[in-house]
Amino acid sequence: MPFTSNVDGQFQKAGFAEDRIYECHGSIHHLQCSSCQVPIYSAEGIEVPVDRERFVALDMPLCSSCGAVARPNILMFGDWGWDSSRSDAQSVQMDVFVQRVQSSGQKLVIIEIGAGEHIPTVRHLSEEMARGLEGFVVRINPRDAPIDERLGVGLAMGGATGISKILL
Numbered sequence: 702m703p704f705t706s707n708v709d710g711q712f713q714k715a716g717f718a719e720d721r722i723y724e725c726h727g728s729i730h731h732l733q734c735s736s737c738q739v740p741i742y743s744a745e746g747i748e749v750p751v752d753r754e755r756f757v758a759l760d761m762p763l764c765s766s767c768g769a770v771a772r773p774n775i776l777m778f779g780d781w782g783w784d785s786s787r788s789d790a791q792s793v794q795m796d797v798f799v800q801r802v803q804s805s806g807q808k809l810v811i812i813e814i815g816a817g818e819h820i821p822t823v824r825h826l827s828e829e830m831a832r833g834l835e836g837f838v839v840r841i842n843p844r845d846a847p848i849d850e851r852l853g854v855g856l857a858m859g860g861a862t863g864i865s866k867i868l869l
């Protein structure tokens with residue numbers, strides 16, 4: 702089950718089922734109201750015209766409920782207005798997955814790709830799960846590959862190269 706701090710929807714694009722992805726910082730493909738509590742909704746079909754010379758949005762989507770500006774449902778720095786309900790629901794699915802792994806008695810292999818030390822949310826979860834579930838982390842990262850050898854192995858390379866080496 703993919704866990705990602707990216708907000709670009711690449712796991713959906715790669716074919717993973719929507720209900721098997723945990724996007725801990727939200728998704729740019731979903732909108733929320735900047736004012737009212739209308740439920741998060743898909744941004745599909747909504748275009749934001751941009752003046753590319755000035756890098757300014759010329760028009761913003763509006764909330765269909767109250768008319769205020771809608772915003773991406775992504776967690777930004779210092780963001781106290783993010784609606785985490787969609788990510789919270791995904792988190793529950795992750796918990797179900799973890800419980801299934803625990804009850805099966807199988808060992809978990811965590812393939813962590815491109816999770817740097819600057820915002821270490823993903824790295825911390827990988828290590829926490831490896832400790833808690835006696836799992837093993839394969840950390841693929843060209844700059845920040847080191848990992849405690851009791852938890853896993855680091856591959857100092859890009860994601861595509863690392864995956865291709867695992868598949869060999």
Ligand SMILES: [Zn+2]
Binds near residue numbers: 734735738767
């Ligand atoms: Zn609204």
